[in-house]
Amino acid sequence: MNDPRTLALIVGVLALLSIVTAVGQFLRRHPDRGLDPAAVRSFNSRIRGWWIMCTVLAAAFWLGTTATVVLFGLVSFWALREFITLTPTRLGDHRALFWVFFAFTPAHYVLVSYNRYDIYSVFLPLYGTLFVLARVAIAGDSKRFLERTAKIQAGLVVCVYCLSFAAALLQLPVATPPSAEAPLPGTANFRLLFFLILLVQFADCMQYVWSRMIGRRLVAASVSSNRTWEGLLGSAVSTSLLASVLWWAAPPYQPWEAALAGFVISLMGFAGGMTMSAIKRDRGVTDYGTLVTGHGGVLDRIDSTCFAAPVFYHITLLVTDVAVL
Amino acid sequence: MLSPADPHLTTRPPAPVKGSSRSAVCHAAGLTLAAIARVLSGASVRWISSQPDTCQRVYFSNHTSHLDALLIWSSLPRVVRERTRPVAAKDYWSRGAVRRWLAEKVFDALLIDRTDIKVHQSPVDLMLREIGDTKSLIVFPEGSRSVNGEIGEFKSGLYYLAKKRPELELVPVHVDNLNRVLPRGEFLPVPMLSCITFGPPLWLEQQEPKVDFLARARRAVMALKES
Numbered sequence: 001m002n003d004p005r006t007l008a009l010i011v012g013v014l015a016l017l018s019i020v021t022a023v024g025q026f027l028r029r030h031p032d033r034g035l036d037p038a039a040v041r042s043f044n045s046r047i048r049g050w051w052i053m054c055t056v057l058a059a060a061f062w063l064g065t066t067a068t069v070v071l072f073g074l075v076s077f078w079a080l081r082e083f084i085t086l087t088p089t090r091l092g093d094h095r096a097l098f099w100v101f102f103a104f105t106p107a108h109y110v111l112v113s114y115n116r117y118d119i120y121s122v123f124l125p126l127y128g129t130l131f132v133l134a135r136v137a138i139a140g141d142s143k144r145f146l147e148r149t150a151k152i153q154a155g156l157v158v159c160v161y162c163l164s165f166a167a168a169l170l171q172l173p174v175a176t177p178p179s180a181e182a183p184l185p186g187t188a189n190f191r192l193l194f195f196l197i198l199l200v201q202f203a204d205c206m207q208y209v210w211s212r213m214i215g216r217r218l219v220a221a222s223v224s225s226n227r228t229w230e231g232l233l234g235s236a237v238s239t240s241l242l243a244s245v246l247w248w249a250a251p252p253y254q255p256w257e258a259a260l261a262g263f264v265i266s267l268m269g270f271a272g273g274m275t276m277s278a279i280k281r282d283r284g285v286t287d288y289g290t291l292v293t294g295h296g297g298v299l300d301r302i303d304s305t306c307f308a309a310p311v312f313y314h315i316t317l318l319v320t321d322v323a324v325l
Numbered sequence: 326m327l328s329p330a331d332p333h334l335t336t337r338p339p340a341p342v343k344g345s346s347r348s349a350v351c352h353a354a355g356l357t358l359a360a361i362a363r364v365l366s367g368a369s370v371r372w373i374s375s376q377p378d379t380c381q382r383v384y385f386s387n388h389t390s391h392l393d394a395l396l397i398w399s400s401l402p403r404v405v406r407e408r409t410r411p412v413a414a415k416d417y418w419s420r421g422a423v424r425r426w427l428a429e430k431v432f433d434a435l436l437i438d439r440t441d442i443k444v445h446q447s448p449v450d451l452m453l454r455e456i457g458d459t460k461s462l463i464v465f466p467e468g469s470r471s472v473n474g475e476i477g478e479f480k481s482g483l484y485y486l487a488k489k490r491p492e493l494e495l496v497p498v499h500v501d502n503l504n505r506v507l508p509r510g511e512f513l514p515v516p517m518l519s520c521i522t523f524g525p526p527l528w529l530e531q532q533e534p535k536v537d538f539l540a541r542a543r544r545a546v547m548a549l550k551e552s
Contacts, residue, residue: 077516081367081516081517081518082518084515084517085502085505085517085518089505091508094505094508094511094513094515095511095513097515098513098514098515101515101516
């Protein structure tokens with residue numbers, strides 16, 4: 001807390017959030033401005049999501065690294081729940097799914113919390129995959145076998161494996177000399193995590209804004225009706241600008257490296273959004289929240305983060321120039 | 326739609342529940358199990374054109390999982406829950422000490438012998454005798470759990486309940502996705518998200534044939550799936 005850079009980041013974000021909240025409330029109270037009320041509603045619900053995100057992150061920050069890893073584990077669990085609920089499964093997948101939820105997901109996060117990069121970096125993609133294949137085969141239902149196992153694997157990788165890299169940022173030895181045995185998860189690591197989330201959210205918004213302003217060419221009309229090439233490019237440029245301005249917040253980064261990271265985060269966020277749109281379109285729902293009424297739709301909020309987190313983690317590794325193993 | 330034959334039924338203050346035979350331990354076990362089931366199944370509860378009420382009702386639902394009764398029971402407000410008894414199959418729920426304890430002491434279930442239905446001891450008479458004029462029931466008119474998630478034909482018990490006590494409110498309930506949480510023949514749950522929907526009450530119309538009534542009741546449950 002007494003670190004001036006962390007303080008600056010917190011004050012800046014709070015100020016920004018207050019401003020957009022005020023704007024959102026103003027638009028809600030004045031429906032005569034000629035704006036689409038549905039767009040205003042979705043804008044306001046997004047702002048609410050940001051407040052929740054900030055509050056939860058602040059609480060995790062205050063409670064420490066383990067609490068944050070647990071928090072991300074719970075988010076992963078819930079996202080996987082939404083993913084699998086949306087995916088048609090057969091009775092033969094039931095037992096594989098049980099172990100995926102109650103053994104593989106927690107085990108992965110335990111490995112993350114113990115900073116065992118050597119194991120957790122292959123645990124789900126390798127052993128998770130082998131287990132799902134074998135367990136579904138043993139269940140004795142061979143109908144559309146590869147399709148069914150692929151769905152479970154995709155859920156595991158996107159919702160659990162990818163997202164856990166955001167939590168793993170807290171384990172990176174960024175603030176201490178590379179020689180240090182144990183990384184000190186200090187405020188610097190939390191700033192790194194915050195940097196990632198801030199840029200992902202910013203890139204999402206910029207994609208929307210640029211698409212609305214100058215968007216002409218849709219990337220894939222049958223997957224998403226509002227993601228354009230102009231939006232993608234505009235967002236990539238504005239996100240790298242913001243990242244280069246905020247480079248001081250992310251410990252090992254130089255301005256040009258931060259700009260590069262921002263660029264890649266924006267692209268990956270776009271990829272995540274497109275992927276989830278494709279899945280949703282295939283299942284004929286508009287968002288994961290309406291899938292089962294009354295649930296918030298965690299997956300809608302974290303799809304971009306899931307894709308951006310591992311890439312940002314590895315870019316940070318390269319920039320820091322240390323080996324985690 | 327007809328209103329209840331006895332209009333003061335819905336407006337009178339709830340009568341106090343008679344000295345319950347359930348001990349504090351059983352009560353706590355019920356609350357705990359209900360909470361666990363709610364968390365595991367991520368159940369969201371909706372009331373569509375319908376309100377929780379302490380008046381005497383028969384909740385009739387599609388049947389897809391052993392968790393159905395538990396979840397419907399736990400999604401009712403506490404004051405309603407305390408006067409609502411699930412109807413369950415005796416051949417399943419009286420096997421083994423744990424099941425019997427759960428059914429009889431924790432959920433205060435009304436066990437029906439599916440294998441031994443006699444004319445002079447029909448399950449409907451038994452149910453009506455057990456609920457008196459304060460309790461409500463949770464029934465599954467399909468009789469057994471469906472295998473593929475489709476809603477099967479309704480058995481006639483619901484019709485006879487309505488015929489003998491026409492003032493009972495029959496509330497359709499739809500349970501969605503629970504068959505994937507705990508399918509038939511499995512004992513380990515997968516925490517998928519599910520949804521429980523309560524619909525507007527219906528009553529047996531005058532002179533309504535049995536087949537028509539049962540089809541209408543079944544449609545009422547199916548309509549909740551779409552809404």
